Amino acid sequence: MLLTELLSPSAEGLGRAARHLAEGRLVAFPTETVYGLGGDARDDRAVASIFAAKGRPAFNPLIVHVPDMSAAARLAVFSDQALRLAAAFWPGALTLVLPMRDDSGLSPLVSAGLPSVAIRMPAHPVAVALLHAFGGPVAAPSANPSGRISPTRADHVMDGLGERIAAVIDGGACMVGVESTIVGLSPRPTLLRPGGIPAEAIEDCLGVPLAAPDPAPARPNAPGQLSSHYAPAAAVALGVTAPDPGDVWIGFGPLSGASGLNLSPTGDLVEAAANLFHYLRAADRRAGPDGRIAVAPIPEKGLGRAINDRLRRAAAPR
Template identity: 70%
Template sequence: MSAEILKPDAGGLARAAALLGAGQLVAFPTETVYGLGADARNDHAVARIFEAKGRPHFNPLIVHLADAAAAARFAVLDGAGERLASAFWPGALTLVLPLRPDAGLSPLVSAGLPTVALRVPDHPVAHALLTAFGGPVAAPSANRSGSISPTRAAHVIEGLGDRIAAVVDGGACPVGLESTIVGFDPAPVLLRPGGLPLEAIEDCLGRRVAPRRADDAITAPGQLSSHYAPDAPVALEAATPPPGALWLGFGSGCDGAALNLSSTGDLVEAAANLFHALRELDARAEPGQRIAVAPIPDHGLGRAINDRLRRAAAPRG
């Protein structure tokens, strides 16, 4: 049975909240990507997320909250974490914080770790749904595990339409990249680059944020080496179109590109277009045909774009 497509109005949001309360899966838009939501306190509902996505159970989930005040009920938020939350919530920032023993969240959410990933999304539909539901919603990206993240309701239906109860159609996601994830060990650590540039975080804290080491255990979503991947193989740093490949351009001078992330070289525009462009080129690709991507500057949102592209191009396990 195909998922219901709900409008982002009072009736649609009430229906979505009721489905979440009944332990069903509901996809909804955030400013980053569409999330696949379930009641974070319901073991069976959270388990359905893993089943629908085909997601490894050791990969934690992000819990979405309606406001920053709710975070204190589930995690210890102080020091640098509290400073970042005050500056960037609601927004494209996830904080991995010490889990309170009495949080009442399903242990599947944290993959058995003593920490939990929390975020307050900055999207009117997400906020309205979370407020209507009145509780924490576990919501990874609403796609099959390892595949391209969805930035439109149609992407969700294409990948998960027969595996979930409903999707709230809130249009295209304005940021188009998953949230930036920061943990504390005890100093701040960048666990995943994303929609909030690292430079903004470091400016807020007045200090450098260390990168995650490649051999560290998985402690947050989006850390698998092969992830966000289309079916077609992906090649990076293609300054000119390789023979036979579908070339994904960036900036001026890419007249031969099948698509261009941003003809003006705007990293914000490129981030918003990334997953949609990869999906479109994947649909166009003939068997064995590659997607080749032009070089992307590795600063600001370019750092997150390059992280997603490296994972898309990684060898498939």
Template identity: 70%
Template sequence: MTDTLTLAPTTDGLARAAGLLRAGGLVAFPTETVYGLGGDARNDRAVAAIFAAKGRPSFNPLIVHVPDMEAARSVARFDARAEALAATFWPGPLTLVLPLRLDAGISPLVTAGLPTVAVRLPAHPVAQGLLRAFGGPLAAPSANPSGKVSPTRADHVLAGLSGRIVAVVDGGPCAVGVESTIIGLDGDPALLRPGGVTVEALEAALGQSLQAGGSETRPNAPGQLASHYAPGAPVRLNVTAPEAGEVWVGFGPCPGAALSLSETGDDVEAAARLFHILRQADDLAGPAGRIAFAPIPDRGLGRAINDRLRRAAAPRG
């Protein structure tokens, strides 16, 4: 165990965080989606420490975060489709799974030994500042114990990982609130995980439909395991009339709901609030209670919200 520092998102704070990363330490930092747990993507020991801190299975690949397109192209091979999506949506909440460059220097633990790599150029100014200060690629899954609720605030990170990592850079709440959309481009374009960029926008940019992709048993990108984002209390979905002992989380007009993702039915607000509300509901439910979510339309960001909720509600091994 180690004391986990909380660093300010200042020039000095980012310089100290970058020094800790260069020394092989793990530093959590905000992105526009959720807080990521950063480690040097070229350092086997640092990447192994990410898996150990999270209790994450080693067959589940990590996303490599980079500060600019030059760095992205040094890690992965971009074709015309990838270049077009990057030009439209980067920096932003989109991850591309592309063929790995053999000379990229990325630890094979990051890719789970696969010939592809997941790459993202985040938009958050603190993430951008840290990546530039560090001067290299960072492997960064969500900064929480594996399978649990993702963190959108620094205190969420500390609640799950305090003592397991060297520092967290406190950049305030994350604006998007659900993880990045992941698109596989090592074959026909495939949706591997819905997220902060909508499927509709991606299909419009590509000029074609996305195939369904991914595997719960042999994932080629994060967020594909059946049980994920799980609170302590059991979760029930599409509930219009909660049962006794359930904390009801509304969406849109839901008189009597204990909490609401968005009282106006705004999927952007709901996505930004999802993981924080899930934590609040878990606290209200306590050890014997349950959580019930009102129906959410499965379109736009609602698709990403429902994906996270289905995994939160899945049977747990």
């Protein structure tokens, strides 16, 4: 059992976090989407420790985080479409699934044995500073027990993974609040997971519509594809406009004003995404394992697609 350090995003704290990574230990750090659980993506033992700490199935690939395009190009082969998306959305909340270079040096555990790698260049200044301080690629899924609500604050990480990992860098609340959008480009551009970049913006950049992923893949080729995910302990009901007595209601928009938890009283999807996981945690504490969380309808557009994707997985049978 580890005594998990809570580090500040100072030069001293980042240096200590980078040393933990260099010595094969795990460090949680903020990105603009959610907190990630980082380990050296080249170190088999470190990557195996990520799966063990989260209780994550080893067939579920990880995202590799890099600080700049030159680091990304050493790991993956970029097509013209991939370069266009990277130029438009990196650094930012977009993950690209690309062919992995034979000489990438990545642990095969990162890609779950697949010939592709999921790669992202985060925009959060703390994440970027850590990547530069460490000087190598960092594999980092969300810093929470597998299948549970993703963390958007340092205390969420400590609640879920404290005593399993070496350190958490406290960078405050995450700005976007839902994980990155994941796009695959072979054989055609495909939305593998909706997320922090609206699919419409990606389609505008490419000039073609994104294909839908296989609804039931034999094995995941990107994170976030398991049917039950992001789940609180309480049951979750979706599209509820009139909650039952005893429900803990998460509202959306001005008509949900009586709810103590409202993702956005003004109906702002950006605000709703930023609040989603924090409010799910708060509702779960109020409901308890035998209670029910009722969630108001969310528009299926823009960031609403990512919010609804997370909610459907949170409500799925477990």
